Amino acid sequence: MRILLYNPDNGVTRNFMPHLWMFLLQALTPPGHEVLLVDGNAQPMDETQIAQFVRDQNIGLVGIGAMTRMVARAYRMADAIRATGVPVVMGGPHVTEEADEALGRNGGPRHADAVALGEADETWPLIVEDAVRGKLKEIYAPLDGTGKERKPSLNPYPTIPWDKLDLNQFNLIPKMLHPLLKGFREGWGTFRIVPVESGRGCPYGCEFCTVTGFFGDSIRFRTNESVVNELLLLKARALKEGGQIAVFFIDDNFAINVKRTKSLLRDIIAAKAQVFWVAQISANLLRDEELVDLIAASGCKWIFIGMESVDPVNLKDVNKGFSKPEEYAAVLERLAKRNIYAITSFIFGMDNDTAGVAERTLQQVRSWPPGLPVFGLLTPLPATPLYKRLEDTGRLTRPQHWLDFVPFTMAHTPLKMTIDEAHAELNYGWAHSYSPEALAQAVAALDDNHVGDRVNIFLARLCFRGIYFPMMGKSSWLRVIIENRRTIRRLVKEGLARWVRPRSPASHDSLDLAKPSVNDEAA
Ligand code: B12
Ligand code: SF4
Numbered sequence: 001m002r003i004l005l006y007n008p009d010n011g012v013t014r015n016f017m018p019h020l021w022m023f024l025l026q027a028l029t030p031p032g033h034e035v036l037l038v039d040g041n042a043q044p045m046d047e048t049q050i051a052q053f054v055r056d057q058n059i060g061l062v063g064i065g066a067m068t069r070m071v072a073r074a075y076r077m078a079d080a081i082r083a084t085g086v087p088v089v090m091g092g093p094h095v096t097e098e099a100d101e102a103l104g105r106n107g108g109p110r111h112a113d114a115v116a117l118g119e120a121d122e123t124w125p126l127i128v129e130d131a132v133r134g135k136l137k138e139i140y141a142p143l144d145g146t147g148k149e150r151k152p153s154l155n156p157y158p159t160i161p162w163d164k165l166d167l168n169q170f171n172l173i174p175k176m177l178h179p180l181l182k183g184f185r186e187g188w189g190t191f192r193i194v195p196v197e198s199g200r201g202c203p204y205g206c207e208f209c210t211v212t213g214f215f216g217d218s219i220r221f222r223t224n225e226s227v228v229n230e231l232l233l234l235k236a237r238a239l240k241e242g243g244q245i246a247v248f249f250i251d252d253n254f255a256i257n258v259k260r261t262k263s264l265l266r267d268i269i270a271a272k273a274q275v276f277w278v279a280q281i282s283a284n285l286l287r288d289e290e291l292v293d294l295i296a297a298s299g300c301k302w303i304f305i306g307m308e309s310v311d312p313v314n315l316k317d318v319n320k321g322f323s324k325p326e327e328y329a330a331v332l333e334r335l336a337k338r339n340i341y342a343i344t345s346f347i348f349g350m351d352n353d354t355a356g357v358a359e360r361t362l363q364q365v366r367s368w369p370p371g372l373p374v375f376g377l378l379t380p381l382p383a384t385p386l387y388k389r390l391e392d393t394g395r396l397t398r399p400q401h402w403l404d405f406v407p408f409t410m411a412h413t414p415l416k417m418t419i420d421e422a423h424a425e426l427n428y429g430w431a432h433s434y435s436p437e438a439l440a441q442a443v444a445a446l447d448d449n450h451v452g453d454r455v456n457i458f459l460a461r462l463c464f465r466g467i468y469f470p471m472m473g474k475s476s477w478l479r480v481i482i483e484n485r486r487t488i489r490r491l492v493k494e495g496l497a498r499w500v501r502p503r504s505p506a507s508h509d510s511l512d513l514a515k516p517s518v519n520d521e522a523a
Contacts, residue, residue, distance in 0.1 A: 001060040001132055002034045006050070008066055008073040009040030016463060017248055018042070018170050020195040021065050021092065025124050027158040033128060040073075042169035047080035054086050061131040063124075064112075065092040068381050068402045075102070075111040082113070087136055089127055091116035093210050094402065097383035103138055117141040118214065119200075121152040151215070154200060154222045162233045163240075167192055173243075182242040190243030193278075194234055195250045198227045198264060202252040204282075207318040208347070208378060208386040211252050219256055224267040231273040238275075246276040246301075254279035258291055265294040274299035278343075282306065284322050286331045296338035302372070302460070303335060304343040310364045311357075314350040318378075318386070329368055336369035339453065343464075344371050348429065349378040349422035351415040358428040365433070370442035370457055372464045375429040377410050377422060408468070430468040434461060436483045443487055451494045458484075458491060 005022045018039050026035040036057060038045070045053065054062060062081050066074035071094045078088045090112040095102040099117060104110025114136045116123050123140040130136050144150040171190045173181060182189030199221040205212040231247065238245040255261040268274060277300050286292060286303070295303070309315055310325045332342055346361055358375075365373050380387040380396060390396050390412045397419070398404065401411035408426055410419045417425075432438060439461050443454045462480060470476065481488065 001128070002036065002058055003029065003061045003063065003128065004036050004038060004054060004057070004059045005063045005065070006077065007039045007041070008064070008070045008077055009044055010070055016172065017193040017195055018167075019065065020197060020250060021120075023160045023165070023195075024158065025063060025120065027160045028121060028124050030125050030128055039169060040077075045077075047076055050077050051080045051084050054081050054084050059086055061128065062086055062088045063127075064088060064090050066090070066094055067092065068094040069405055069407070071095070071098075071402050072405050078111045079109070082111075087113040087131060089114045089116060089131070089136070089140075091120050093214055094382065096214065097210075099139060113138075115139055118149060119152050121158075122150070151201075151220065154197075154220045155226075157222045157226045160230065162194065162230070163237050170194075171243075186239070186244070187242030188244060190238070190241055191246070192243070193246045193248055196227065196230055196234075196247045197250050198222055198254065199251050199256070202256065204253070204320070204322065205385075206320045207389070208381065208384055210381050210384055213383055215252075221257070221260060224264045227264060228267050228271045228273045231268060231275055232271065235273060235275055244276070246278065249277060249279035252280060253282050253285070255281045255285040255291060258285060258288055262291055262294055265298040268298045269294070276301050278302040278304065280304040280306065282323060283327055283331045284324065286334065287327070289334070292334055292338060292340075296340055300340055301456070302341055302343055304345065305331070306345050308345065308347045309350055309353075310346075310361050311350075311352055313352040317351050325364075328364070332368045332371065339449075341369065341457065341460075342371040343374060344368075345374045345376070346429065347376050347378050348425045349410055349414045349417075349419075353414060353422070353425070354416045355421050355425070358425040358432070361429065362432055366441075370445040372457075372460055373429070373433045374464060374467060375426050375433075377408060377426055378412075378414070380411055434465040434469070436487070439484055440487045443491065451491065451498055455491055455495065458487060 005025060007019050007022060018037075022037045022039070026037060029035050036059070038053070053059075062078075064074050064078055074090065078090065081088050088111070090102050095112070095115050096117045099115045100106040101108060102110075102112040102115050114127065115138065116127060117139060119142060120127075120140070122142050127136070127140055142150050142152065170192050171178075172193070173188060173191050178189045181187070199219050201215045201217065201219040202209075202211045203217040203219070205217065234245045234247065274297075277298070279300065281303050283305050286305075305328075307323065307325070307328060308318065308320060310328070312321070312325055315321050315323050315325070328344075332344075335342060344365065348357055362373075365371075378386070380390050380401075382402075387396075391399065395412045397413055398411040401409075408423070410422050413419060414422050439458060442461055443458050446454045446457060462484070465480065
């Protein structure tokens with residue numbers, strides 16, 4: 001049977017990274033089937049096109065995964081596919097909580113023939129077998145012999161054949177530049193960010209988050225060996241095709257068990273498996289100097305920190321009191337000293353937020369080493385404690401906000417400001433962090449660094465701008481380039497000056513991403 005795994009587009013920007021679930025289920029598909037992957041963010045399709053694709057490719061089963069924010073789009077695509085007579089299975093965090101909605105059991109239309117609840121590592125092979133026999137059940141749940149939910153162990157972990165997969169749709173280098181950049185340094189003909197997980201689960205249970213409920217509060221880890229082997233495979237592929245690969249460790253908190261993280265990083269360094277990597281780590285775990293040394297030595301360039309708010313009252317309200325705003329500056333300095341910068345994520349519309357929260361947040365951000373601030377609104381995702389609290393107190397204004405999804409729009413009333421004020425704060429945060437002046441300031445803040453670091457922060461800010469300001473066409477990119485022409489001119493001049501100047505043996509080049517300049521003996 002030919003199976004299509006489809007991830008709907010988010011409609012705002014191209015994804016910088018594909019979704020892991022597709023590769024994982026592809027690797028877990030029983031032998032004898034062919035699995036095609038389509039990520040709508042890389043290969044945009046509308047309902048007619050996907051139906052045509054399913055017919056042309058003789059697809060016998062379609063699997064669709066979606067977060068809450070894309071589920072309405074996922075349902076529309078599922079409807080179009082089901083109209084061709086091909087069954088659709090849906091999975092992922094949203095339909096796990098809203099299975100009745102997907103199956104049309106709550107009075108609404110039906111969108112899926114079957115739903116995979118929770119982690120589907122063990123149920124996916126059964127789903128495929130049932131589909132082959134034409135006997136799909138409506139619900140697949142990972143249960144043990146006593147009917148209790150069973151979380152799959154990540155040991156053993158399936159081998160994703162990164163060396164053989166067709167990853168053309170996920171190359172971030174524009175096509176016309178491939179031949180030119182292929183021979184540049186170690187080769188930049190391709191640049192891909194690849195998701196890798198080293199563990200699942202999070203014990204913290206923040207009120208707005210689905211992770212503790214979905215993956216559980218105890219953590220399951222892959223073996224160090226299995227993670228190291230995956231990195232080596234990715235590194236070998238990049239080398240072979242004259243390109244670069246960076247890894248996003250998608251663990252919710254990559255350093256949740258500091259001892260284990262240190263041991264993994266030591267093994268990565270010992271095996272020379274370093275690639276340029278990014279991970280999510282909460283600020284409280286970045287106090288440990290030895291850990292941060294190892295993080296730097298193993299190739300990390302960016303860390304995503306869910307700061308959420310600079311107001312401790314807000315953090316306490318959402319059960320994230322373990323994160324201490326007074327520590328943020330020291331943590332970021334500690335990282336910056338090792339040439340690692342942070343993606344700092346903030347939520348506006350929290351219960352203690354009042355008008356002016358964006359500027360108050362930015363005052364703090366401006367006093368830190370430059371990074372990539374990102375902003376969102378407090379969103380009641382289904383089945384979270386936050387959803388329940390707001391529902392119980394009658395504060396939900398759009399209880400099924402996902403069926404009428406509007407990006408960056410509140411679905412409840414904040415306590416100390418209006419919905420419109422919360423939207424204005426969000427807009428202020430983005431506009432003042434990604435204006436040409438803000439980009440120039442971020443670059444200037446790294447004047448004492450290597451020019452590569454300045455290029456790095458500038459390009460990263462340009463890309464992150466696309467999270468909020470739609471950057472779909474060539475004209476939107478052109479406009480941004482014109483607006484930032486002064487900074488670009490400056491960086492090109494500095495880069496050229498460095499290019500013609502002979503390099504001193506001691507100089508390091510921070511653009512060597514796939515081969516980070518790290519000290520193997522470090523830590
Ligand atoms: C990596 C990641 C991202 C990446 C992008 C996604 C990517 N390209 O991988 C980035 C950083 C960009 C991101 C952004 C956002 N994210 Co995010 N992200 C994650 C994260 C940390 C890992 C995802 C992952 O790969 N998990 C590991 C895989 C194996 O798990 P999985 O995807 O759930 O798949 C398993 C099952 O769900 C199931 N399954 C999944 N799909 C399917 C499909 C079929 C057919 C079947 C049978 C089974 C199945 O099988 C898989 C194996 O067991 C998760 C948290 C988490 N731990 O999952 C949050 C998470 C998915 N993100 C979340 C959110 C809210 C967001 C944002 C909206 C945040 C924001 N406010 O801006 C944005 C939206 C981005 C967008 N493009 O629209 C929520 C989604 C909750 C929900 N109900 O929708 C999560 C769960 C975290 C949370 N805080 O609750 N995110
Ligand atoms: S927000 Fe992060 S730390 Fe909090 S429960 Fe979710 S994954 Fe864990």
